[in-house]
């Protein structure tokens with residue numbers, strides 16, 4: 001199990017590797033002992049491609065099911081069935097698979113319809129849920145046995161910040177109803193890395209690469225938990241290979257990363273010609289300046305009060321089931337490479353993080369308060 005020390009030294013070691021371009025040449029995984037037939041519902045968005053690539057490299061026969069709208073040319077050599085989770089599932093009929101991985105579902109009826117259709121035709125149903133299912137974030141070390149959120153109206157179909165967790169909890173139930181003890185429920189926290197179009201973690205390597213005075217939020221020791229989409233995707237395939245069932249939080253690394261370690265680890269490996277100064281500004285000052293956790297300062301939620309357990313959820317079950325973590329350095333570098341592969345227009349407008357002028361204003365206000 002990685003400790004904080006091995007994680008950080010791994011970050012530095014990977015930084016050295018990155019400098020020599022060695023990480024780019026990482027070996028492909030070995031072939032699995034037995035090729036499996038794996039149906040991936042989705043497959044072409046954020047986490048799906050990491051599963052598809054790893055499964056193909058391991059020698060499995062992958063089928064993707066989606067509408068053919070998102071990244072339709074991504075995997076020309078992988079079988080593609082076209083359909084729609086909103087009632088057009090006929091392409092899934094009269095086929096059999098060893099396992100199904102359901103990536104994009106939030107609505108319980110999406111899971112119900114596909115799981116009921118496939119329960120006699122597939123050996124395992126893996127549903128990608130979320131840590132947002134939990135009702136309560138106030139206690140440190142909460143695990144999979146903690147209660148999940150419920151909805152006042154379980155028939156609601158609008159996906160909002162208020163309904164997302166409750167809908168995912170109901171969707172989990174649909175997977176369990178159809179597949180019983182052959183269901184695997186994965187509850188990731190913030191998923192980061194290449195392919196992430198929310199720009200939440202991405203904001204930090206991009207901002208630090210720009211250099212200069214960087215606003216750093218709150219207590220430097222505030223805990224952070226993230227999961228690299230590649231670690232999540234590859235582990236998902238290993239859960240299928242090992243026929244691992246049950247419900248697991250998918251978050252890491254070992255719940256021991258702090259905000260200072262995250263920003264410092266990114267700074268250690270991100271190339272930049274302008275030196276970086278991190279300005280740590282307390283949470284109450286940021287609140288007074290209307291700087292919002294998570295949206296203005298992505299990844300950061302002050303771990304106190306109702307969020308005291310945020311960033312400190314147990315991942316022991318997942319680690320026991322083989323979840324592993326890349327070094328932060330690899331995640332930071334790969335995220336930046338992904339960012340640079342996007343169009344100039346997309347690069348210019350991040351979807352998360354404080355605007356540069358506001359950031360400069362908050363740092364100036366903090367400096368004058370301290371003076």
Ligand SMILES: NC(=O)c1ccc[n+]([C@@H]2O[C@H](COP(=O)([O-])OP(=O)(O)OC[C@H]3O[C@@H](n4cnc5c(N)ncnc54)[C@H](OP(=O)(O)O)[C@@H]3O)[C@@H](O)[C@H]2O)c1
Nearest residue numbers: 042043044045046047048066067068069070084085103191
């Ligand atoms: N981002 C995070 O930090 C985070 C954290 C916790 C949990 N999660 C969960 O992680 C999952 C992320 O999934 P992802 O988007 O990365 O999955 P993905 O498999 O990479 O991409 C979404 C896929 O769903 C397909 N799709 C969308 N609408 C469809 C429809 N109506 N019918 C059939 N296929 C459809 C898309 O293709 P087409 O458009 O071509 O149909 C695409 O292939 C979600 O369940 C989310 O709740 C995310």
